[in-house]
Amino acid sequence: MQHEAKDSRPQGGLGGVARAALLGLCGGMLLGGLLLLGQGLRTRLAPVDCQELSEVECGFIRQTAEEVGRMQTVAGAALLALGAAVVVLVRSRARPASTPQA
Structure with missing residues (x-):
């Protein structure tokens, strides 16, 4: 007879x-x-330097900075939410389920 090892x-x-x-x-x-x-908030809120640019080029740079900043902000918030959700998931599985005692 062999004894089986029990996993704790x-x-x-x-x-x-x-x-x-x-x-x-x-x-x-x-x-x-x-x-x-x-970085996304800084990109969206920082003024764009348009000293040596034409009005059209400056408008394009401003629109581009605003869109890139928006995408960075959304991606950063999504990463924060995903990281927090996985931390909560891992932490909740670490605790054993309590059994009600009668």
Whole structure:
């Protein structure tokens, strides 16, 4: 008769290395999202230098900066939301479900 080794981890739970990797990835997403959001806001709100440009070129540069800033802001906010959602998901699976006692 062979004895089977019992695993002390609950079935379906994340391993320590996988959980640490996910939290590290989430940290990178949160930091990247925060930096991208800040860059997008700075791009949208900073005045464009049009000293040596014609009026048409200056208008084009302003519109381009506004659109790029908008996309950076949206992408940064999306990264922040995705990173926060995965952190909440990983943290909630780490806690065992409480059983009601009667």
